Amino acid sequence: MRAVVLSGPGVCAVEEVPAPIAAPGEVVVDVERVGVCGTDVELFTGELSYFETGHSTYPLRPGHEWSGRVTAVGDAVDPAWLGLRVTGDTMLGDRTCRRCRRGRQHVCEDRQEVGIRGDRPGALAEQLAVPAWSLHELPDPVDATLGALVEPGGNAWRAARAAGVASGDRALVVGPGTIGLLTAMFLRAAGAEVHLLGVTGASLGFARGLGFADAWTRDTLPDLPFDAVVDASTAPGSPALALDLVEPGGRVVCIGIAGTPSTIDTRTLLLRDVTAVGILSASPGLAPTIAAYRSGEVDPRPLVAATVGLAQVGAVLAGIRPEGSGAGPKVHVDPRLP
DSSP: OEEEEEEETTEEEEEEOOOOOOOTTEEEEEEEEEEOOHHHHHHHHTOOTHHHHTSOOSSBOOOOEEEEEEEEEOTTSOGGGTTOEEEEOSEEOOSSSHHHHTTOGGGOTTOEETTTBTTOOOSSBSEEEEEGGGEEEOOTTSOHHHHTTHHHHHHHHHHHHHHTOOTTOEEEEEOOSHHHHHHHHHHHHTTOEEEEEOSOHHHHHHHHHTTOOOEEOTTTOOOOOEEEEEEOSOOTTHHHHHHHHEEEEEEEEEOOOOSSOOOOOHHHHHHTTOEEEEOOOSGGGHHHHHHHHHHTSOOOGGGEEEEEOGGGHHHHHTTOOOTTOOSOSEEEEOTTOO
16 A cells, blocks of 8 residues: 655655554554644654654654544454444553553553554555554544544644633633644634634634634734633743733643743742643543534534645645645645545
């Protein structure tokens, strides 16, 4: 089969690789759609911290935001999975450690991450093998595009929930990229008054087109009390800014991650009685995200600017927008295309 292979920093090619075989407890999925993520870009550039820790090594096959159809099952897997449309968890814990037994496999010390960590090949390929226990069935209203948006949506759902907002509360999302906009959608669905803080006029204009009229730069941000601030940016100074902007007694949620250390003054955290929460992984949020997409409560389809084939992935990872792209921040890949 064809698969995207990263063999070194900045080196990306589509190669013929052996098709996966369904091992005991696993399934093989024919991949229909894959989202290109910022993590994939860091794998391409070599900047991901996992290279320093040894959790990721070249060559590797990226792709962890995916949807597809089960076409083979291994031993000890219910054959009822055959033919079902699915997506799956990125974080694959060892299922034996204390964290896994407590339902926190996404922070298992020995976890694999599909397309990222632990030599688990990713979904930027025609087929993908994953454990059956990691699957989530996709209902008919959740098409291939939405299915590949479940993983980022699960991260955003968790961030919105961690913000703890209720109807009538005011929330600020810093960073109007894919995760920030998805978080804003879930916050809006919870009844919050949602504001967005960004840098470029294009990204803020796109946010306004999604119905978020209150989209600001630092210079235009009004002096309002924010009950929760979600940092979905990659700027090292954003967590400290979020802490400065949140109301005393409010909540700061950190889901963006910078390439260099971020610092906050814990005296401010304490003296203002602020709750700070870090979010890693969509794992606990996958099922509720599928439900929100199915009901139409949240529809992130406009975030997808273009859908390309495997041959164009290298250019996308290098920051080249596909010709004819829309204004959204997300590029999808259909491995069935040339």
